Amino acid sequence: DTGVSQDPRHKITKRGQNVTFRCDPISEHNRLYWYRQTLGQGPEFLTYFQNEAQLEKSRLLSDRFSAERPKGSFSTLEIQRTEQGDSAMYLCASSSWGTSGGTYNEQFFGPGTRLTVL
Amino acid sequence: DAKTTQPPSMDCAEGRAANLPCNHSTISGNEYVYWYRQIHSQGPQYIIHGLKNNETNEMASLIITEDRKSSTLILPHATLRDTAVYYCIVGALWGSSNTGKLIFGQGTTLQVKP
Numbered sequence: 112d113t114g115v116s117q118d119p120r121h122k123i124t125k126r127g128q129n130v131t132f133r134c135d136p137i138s139e140h141n142r143l144y145w146y147r148q149t150l151g152q153g154p155e156f157l158t159y160f161q162n163e164a165q166l167e168k169s170r171l172l173s174d175r176f177s178a179e180r181p182k183g184s185f186s187t188l189e190i191q192r193t194e195q196g197d198s199a200m201y202l203c204a205s206s207s208w209g210t211s212g213g214t215y216n217e218q219f220f221g222p223g224t225r226l227t228v229l
Numbered sequence: 230d231a232k233t234t235q236p237p238s239m240d241c242a243e244g245r246a247a248n249l250p251c252n253h254s255t256i257s258g259n260e261y262v263y264w265y266r267q268i269h270s271q272g273p274q275y276i277i278h279g280l281k282n283n284e285t286n287e288m289a290s291l292i293i294t295e296d297r298k299s300s301t302l303i304l305p306h307a308t309l310r311d312t313a314v315y316y317c318i319v320g321a322l323w324g325s326s327n328t329g330k331l332i333f334g335q336g337t338t339l340q341v342k343p
Contacts, residue, residue, distance in 0.1 A: 115272070142329060153231070153316055153333030154273065167328050202272050208329055216322075218331060220272025 113137060115221035117203050123227045124193055131189045132224045136205030143186050144218060145178060146202040147171065154202055160186060161208065193228045200225050231334030232256065233317045238338045241311075247304040249337050251317030254298040259321045262293060262300050265331070266313040273316065273333075276302065307341045314338050 116135045124130050136143050142161050146154035157176070158168045162183035172178075175193075180186040190197055204218040234252040241247040253262060263278040277284055277291045279300070284291045290303040304311055316336040322329050 144330060146331075151335070153314075153335055154331070156330040156332065159328060159330060167330070204272070206329065216329070217275035218273075218329070220274065222270075223272055 115203055115205055115219050117201075117221040117224050119224060120222060121225050121227075123229065125229050126193060126195060128193055129189065129191045130193060130226065131187055132201055132203075132226075134186045134188070134203030134205075134221060136185070136203070137207075137219055138184075140205035140207045140219070141183070142206045142208040142216075143180055144204040144206075145186070145188055146204065148200040148202060148223070149198075157188075190226075193226075195228045198226055198228045231332050232319050233334050235315075235317055235334060235337045237335065238340070240340050240342055241304075241307045243309060243341055243343050244306055247307040247311065247339055247341070249302040249304075249315050249317075249339065250299065251302070252299045253317070253319045256297050256319050257321070260319045261322065262291065262297075263318040263320070263322065263331070264289070264291065264302050265316045265318065265333075266311075267316070267336070268310075268313040273331075276315075307339075309341050309343065312339060312341045 118133045144159040145157040148154040157172050160180040175191045178188045200223040202223045204220045206216040206218045208216050261278050264276040265273040267273045279291045293300045314336040316333050
């Protein structure tokens with residue numbers, strides 16, 4: 112299967128600890144997105160990369176959050192000093208932006224990483 | 230904030246057509262209507278999109294009103310596996326200067342019953 116993968120699928124941590132999530136996009140996709148989803152709500156945009164460049168960050172992404180995409184391949188999302196309010200599903204998506212003659216490039220989502228902060 | 234309004238939940242009998250409405254009265258001329266769905270414990274999945282003409286693919290049909298202020302997603306023969314949260318999204322999600330980010334609302338939870 113060559114879809115988007117995320118690791119780990121579940122993470123339980125204590126408040127104040129640091130956590131890091133990994134996303135492996137579809138290999139030829141140049142754009143990578145991170146979203147956060149809390150219970151009963153739709154996903155909320157956090158940030159995105161085009162190749163290795165991080166081009167936009169949501170105001171939801173506090174200073175405790177950092178994301179990287181070295182070499183334009185996989186991406187990591189780190190949360191420092193976790194808080195109980197960080198408990199959520201973290202979703203990654205990728206797309207092949209600009210490679211289809213200007214038509215819409217659908218986003219392919221991974222299964223998500225569910226974070227529980229105790 | 231999401232620019233769409235959807236009913237929070239709907240039921241449909243297995244084998245019947247499921248018609249999911251969406252209101253987007255503030256849609257701009259260059260904005261498309263997109264539909265994604267999210268099956269429990271999975272990431273969202275693209276279904277279909279359209280500008281002003283009706284669209285059909287192997288998954289669903291999209292009917293957009295002439296004034297473009299509302300649309301309906303139709304699953305012609307719903308199965309139990311179509312039970313999911315369906316999100317209607319509007320946006321101009323293309324162009325080199327566009328982020329392409331998706332702005333989700335709360336969606337409609339469709340329950341397909343045997």
